[in-house]
Amino acid sequence: MTMHERSIVQQLDDLHSGKYSAVELTRHYLDRIQRHEALNCYITVLEEKALAGANAADSARAEGQNHLLGGIPIAHKDIFCTEGIKTSAGSKMLDSFIAPYDATVVAKLAAAGVVTLGKTNMDEFAMGSSNETSFYGPVRNPWDTTRVPGGSSGGSAAAVAAGLCSAATGTDTGGSIRQPSAHCGITGLKPTYGRISRWGMIAFASSLDQAGPMARTAEDAALLLQVMSGSDSLDSTSLDEPVPDYRADLTRSLEGLRIGLCEDFFATGLEADSEQVIQEAITVFEQLGAKISRVALPHIAQSIPAYYVIAPAEASANLSRFDGIRFGYRCENPSNLEDLYSRSRSEGFGEEVKRRIMIGAFTLSTGYYDAYYRKAQQIRRLIKIDFQTAFEQVDILLGPTSPQPAFKQGEKTDDQVAMYLQDIYTIAGNLAGLPAMSIPAGFSSKLPVGVQLIGNYMQEGRILNAAHQFQQQTDWHLRSPGAVGAGD
Amino acid sequence: MAWETVIGLEIHVQLNTKSKIFSGASTEFGAEPNTQACAVDLGLPGVLPVVNAEVYPKAVAFGLGVGASISKISAFDRKNYFYPDLPKGYQITQMDKPIVLGGSVDIPLADGTLKQVNITRAHLEEDAGKSLHEEFQQSTGIDLNRAGTPLLEIVSEPDMRSAKEAVAYAKYIHQLVTYLGVSDGNMAEGSLRCDANVSIRPSGTTEMGTRTETKNVNSFRFLERAINFEVQRQQQVLESGGRIVQETRLFDPDRDETRPMRSKETAMDYRYFPEPDLLPVKIDEAFIAEVKNSMPELPREKAARFANQYQLTQADAQVLAADPDLANYFEDTVQHCHDAKTTGNWVRVELLARLNRDDIHITDLALSAEQFGILLSRISDKTISGKIAKDILDALWQGEAQSVDEYIEKNDLKQVSDSGSLAPLIEKIIADNPKQAEQYRQGKTKLLGFFVGQVMKETAGKANPQQVNELVRTKLS
CATH class of the missing domain: 1.10.10.410 (Arc Repressor Mutant, subunit A)
Known part of the structure; x- marks a missing residue:
């Protein structure tokens, strides 16, 4: 088994036993990144910085320092600010932006000893489900390069799947970690809202955005979550709750675990082969001792309309700071202030971003606020109540991550509604702020299919435990995409 | 035609915190442009606001000071508009849940009476930066040092009927916030700025006329002049058959006039919505009680105490207590005179008349409470008559006398009772x-x-x- 097929836990063992050094591991990834440049996973590759970091990690290890992730090469979604390094959010608007500070997530992982390989491609400002809205071009799915990797954390998902990093960070506002994880056959976790600090993470929709780990295994995700989590005095919405030892619970038996299947998730729109994969996954959980029951989430159907009011509304304000005045793109030769604003923003933002800003500004405007924004917030409360009622009966919820596997590049770019429906199973988790993850569970026409596990508030440990036990019984997560070659 | 003037004020008071309302940057005045603007104040991508907890006790103290109710939940909203000195493209303010609701103040007028002015609300918000047009040719400079400075915006009901009343109210608020220690009240540095909503209507009618808002007036003198100009302008417009346009105006002190800034009819929609980066904060009874305990005696409490302790009439007590500095002067004087009724009467009538006539504040008065008290005690012990005392007061006022007793002796002013x-x-x-x-x-x-x-x-x-x-x-x- 080559280095990049090893999990982080295994790589740490290898580094510790001297099988290979952090520098060798880093070089291995840098080589692969170069070789698979066509996948377009990275916006920025930090070769020098990565090698210097790997050197430092090797020295630290030699001196007996034992960092939790010492020498593990990872990538950051280009939505996280990285000091002295371009942070673009996939937008022309920030093509020239060098962040003057590190996001809390970046700083925490750096303190744990990771090596940063680079910044991954993404839908512009995290708005998209296919990675096709990026200013830097679409990312290609390593399982089938004619297909999308999902989005918005498509670069991170594809990079992990293709073995271009040990793991990557992602952000999830409506499914942006889970859906690309499903499409690329990796393990991705969106924690409880507030579990991980949002400081330094470029905001899309502040009340929904949450960072999370994207990795090869549930165990690796637990390890990363351990480092990334915790309250932060710089983020008022971060939760002041202790961070448990997420790995301690992984080995717990699933005997008696109550798993609920959301009826509405299976009712319509789910592709037959994908449904078959989910059913087989349910059988595995039954064999592991879980008790399966059906639960109703009556308001789940309204989650897409509610989301597409709330998220654009918040985005319309969050993106106002990109005005061409202090940083970022500025149009040439503005004739006056109005012209400077208008052209800088028209030229700096892509179509999807502009569409959402306009939707958001509209729904917040006088006369429409009650009909849209207030109504959407009411639906959001009802969805939260639905989940709370469900979690009185079951421990975790299980369902599909996406209605079908990865679709063709360009297939849905002209049909916004079809694109928005990609997030039909993931959005409710963001609206309710619940932890949810996608794990590989099988294939549909040679394309990976993910199963989604949703936990109650702060119950990341519980879904990671279920995911890990599932991965002890299956090998879907160990499969490598043929397009880039397993041992390549 | 006789007109009645209707005025409501929005007063922006800078709270005297060391750091800004949503960042750790210093609020110190006078630094080089943009040296006190951190990543949060600049609105860089990825930054988040964190409320400076110091603003809550200050806002609550003000609320208690005007007898308002304090919101149990205090939350922030975003007010969206584009301007180069507003880095985020929105201002974080309080729309739906202002921290202070209602309340009123009794302002002393020049004629010695009191007038109640009701307060609609007071809310917390961040200040914007400053656009500098003068020093730059063909362009505008932006100084973001002020961006994020904590403000308490105090909105009054349209209860004032003249520029003088509006100034008296603004002075009262100024005095109250400095007295409570929630603001340094330094108007030259922009710590207190007024927006004046002015309309007029035919005397005797109750329907409100169309109002204009004159923004950012930063001195009491300008406030009076701006309102008077605006009242006259509106009268001229209406009397010549025109109609008042609802608009925002700016006062130009050099020309002594207000000029339209932008018309409200074409003004943008601010698209307020709850600030998702800040969670609502609970303000419980214990916190309010704690603030109350650490507050100095308020004018109303003081008035009640004066009436009771010094056997003053309610009206005398209220006037004396309305200005904390005047109240202190009164109490210091009583220490030397011991006849509280005489002292109250003299402070309220003789002293206030002279202070108003010469437009000086009690704190700038050269006459010490000790000498004033001695003067009054010479009336009580029948050494001099009240008439002579007034003459001596004038002499003290002019600086012709230093010591009351020496002056009486030297000028042979002792009352002949023998x-x-x-x-x-x-x-x-x-x-x-x-x-x-x-x-x-x-x-x-x-x-x-x-x-x-x-x-x-x-x-x-x-x-x-x-x-x-x-x-x-x-x-x-």
Whole structure:
């Protein structure tokens, strides 16, 4: 088994036993990144910085320092600010932006000893489900390069799947970690809202955005979550709750675990082969001792309309700071202030971003606020109540991550509604702020299919435990995409 | 046609915190442009606001100071608009859940009466930066040092009826926030700025006229001039058959006029919505009680105490307590005079009249409470008459006298109360005016005043008037 097929836990063992050094591991990834440049996973590759970091990690290890992730090469979604390094959010608007500070997530992982390989491609400002809205071009799915990797954390998902990093960070506002994880056959976790600090993470929709780990295994995700989590005095919405030892619970038996299947998730729109994969996954959980029951989430159907009011509304304000005045793109030769604003923003933002800003500004405007924004917030409360009622009966919820596997590049770019429906199973988790993850569970026409596990508030440990036990019984997560070659 | 003026004020008070409302940057005045603007103030990508907890006790103290109710939940909203000195493209403010709701203040007017002005609300918000147009050719400079400075915006009801009342109210708020220690009140540095909503209507009618809002007036003098200009302008417009346009105006102190800034009719929609980066904060009774305990005595509490402790009328007590500095002066004076009723009366009538006449504040008064108290105690112990005391007060006021007692001594102003020295004088005056004496004795008793006047004249006012009365009456009977 080559280095990049090893999990982080295994790589740490290898580094510790001297099988290979952090520098060798880093070089291995840098080589692969170069070789698979066509996948377009990275916006920025930090070769020098990565090698210097790997050197430092090797020295630290030699001196007996034992960092939790010492020498593990990872990538950051280009939505996280990285000091002295371009942070673009996939937008022309920030093509020239060098962040003057590190996001809390970046700083925490750096303190744990990771090596940063680079910044991954993404839908512009995290708005998209296919990675096709990026200013830097679409990312290609390593399982089938004619297909999308999902989005918005498509670069991170594809990079992990293709073995271009040990793991990557992602952000999830409506499914942006889970859906690309499903499409690329990796393990991705969106924690409880507030579990991980949002400081330094470029905001899309502040009340929904949450960072999370994207990795090869549930165990690796637990390890990363351990480092990334915790309250932060710089983020008022971060939760002041202790961070448990997420790995301690992984080995717990699933005997008696109550798993609920959301009826509405299976009712319509789910592709037959994908449904078959989910059913087989349910059988595995039954064999592991879980008790399966059906639960109703009556308001789940309204989650897409509610989301597409709330998220654009918040985005319309969050993106106002990109005005061409202090940083970022500025149009040439503005004739006056109005012209400077208008052209800088028209030229700096892509179509999807502009569409959402306009939707958001509209729904917040006088006369429409009650009909849209207030109504959407009411639906959001009802969805939260639905989940709370469900979690009185079951421990975790299980369902599909996406209605079908990865679709063709360009297939849905002209049909916004079809694109928005990609997030039909993931959005409710963001609206309710619940932890949810996608794990590989099988294939549909040679394309990976993910199963989604949703936990109650702060119950990341519980879904990671279920995911890990599932991965002890299956090998879907160990499969490598043929397009880039397993041992390549 | 007679017009009535209707004025409501929005006063922005800068809270005196060391750091900004949503960041750790310093709020110190006068630094080089943009040296006190951190990543949060600049609105860089990925930054988040964190509320400076120091603003809550200050806002609550103000609320308690005006007898308002304090919101149990205090939350922030985003007010969206584009302007180069507004880095995020939105201002974080409080729309739906202002921290202070209602309340009122009793403002002392120049004629010694009090007027109640009701407060609609007061809310927390961040200040914007500053656009500098002068020093840059063909472009505008932006200084973001002010961006994120904590403000309490105090909105009054349209209760004021003249520029003078509006100024009295603004001065009262200024005094209250400095007295409570929630603001340094430094108007030259922009710590207190007023927006004046002004309209006029025919006297006797109740329907509100169309109003204009004159923004960012940063001195009491300008406030008075801006309102007076605006009232006159509106009268001219209406009397010549025009109509008032609802608009935002700016006061230009150089030309002494207001000018339209932007019309509200074409103004943008601010698209307020709850600020998702900040969670609502609970303000519980215990916190409010804690703030209350650490607050100085409020004007209303003071008035009640004065009425009770010094046996003053409610009206006297309220006027004396309305200005904390005046109240302190009163209490210091009582220490030296011990006749609270006389002191209250003299502070309220004689002292206030002179302060208003010369437009000086009690804290700038050279006359010490000690000397003023001694002066009043000389009335109480009958050393001098009230009339003489007024003359001495004027001398003290002009700086012609330093010590009351020395001045009395030097100018021989002691009241003559000794019947031994007064009796011969009265007898002489009666002898010199036989005709009047005769008329008095025949029943024209009004002439008593003539004789008393003559005595006072002869003694240069030093005679005890009461005693002179009695003696004259006895001698003439």
